[in-house]
Amino acid sequence: MIDTHVHLEDDRLIDDVQQIVADFDKDGLQFVINNSCNLQSMIKAYELAQKYPNVYCTVGMHPHDAKEFDSKFEALMMEYAKSSKVVAVGEIGLDYYYDLSDRATQRDVFAQQIEIADKLHLPITLHIRDAYGDALDVLTAQKNYLNNGVLWHCYSGSAEFARQMAKKGHYFAFGGAITFKNANKDEVIRSVPLEQVLSETDCPYMTPVPFRGKTNYPKYVRYVVEKLAAVYGISFEQMEKAIEQNCKRIFTKIQ
Ligand SMILES: [Zn+2]
Helix, strand or coil: CEEEEECCCCCCCHHHHHHHHHCHHHHCCCEEEECCCCHHHHHHHHHHHHHCCCEEEEECCCHHHHHHCCHHHHHHHHHHCCCCCEEEEEEEEEECCCCCCCHHHHHHHHHHHHHHHHHHCCCEEEEEECCHHHHHHHHHHCHHHCCCCEEECCCCCCHHHHHHHHHCCCEEEECHHHHCCCCCCHHHHHCCCHHHEEECCCECCCCCCCCCCCCCCHHHHHHHHHHHHHHHCCCHHHHHHHHHHHHHHHCCCCC
């Protein structure tokens, strides 16, 4: 199994990282991608990726922290991206639910990081919440820079919007939320072709059923893969294989 979105650098997991990673084999995990959110988390994510062979990372500024984006941060992104373990720019995007940075700043920093990703020949991992319209506006304005793949992390939009984006070749990662009772995500999942779907946990957040409410771990991606396999009507092993192929197609630095 592959978890394309973890936060092992989070305070809730960082003390247990050694054990979590040591258990990957036993838990059936091939590798994980640790996403960055701000300067502190990017430094930690990069260090983890350097230390552990089966931990990759991204570089980027989360929309929550967009107000902290500056040329020094950009320079560090460029520096880190030279590493073979840095596989994407993320998580970047817009979050109008929390509005922790003002919206104009979020849009501006999102657009800038799309251009950085293009310079680095890396795909982008999107965090979009309550902002699908504006996200599409930014992506459309920056379409000349979208040459290396787009991944919608923790996708929570409509089936119709997913279909439109899937036609452009975008990928979609689903996490624990699809396992919740009354989630009603089957139609949304089905709107994404099997060749464009990925599994994630967003741990320590978004814990799937049956552990909902507790700390999330990469190994719980199993419940996400199970749910995806059920919706696509294929075996767990076929689902795992499809995710692996999709992952290596969009994250070209992972082979
Ligand atoms: Zn995240």
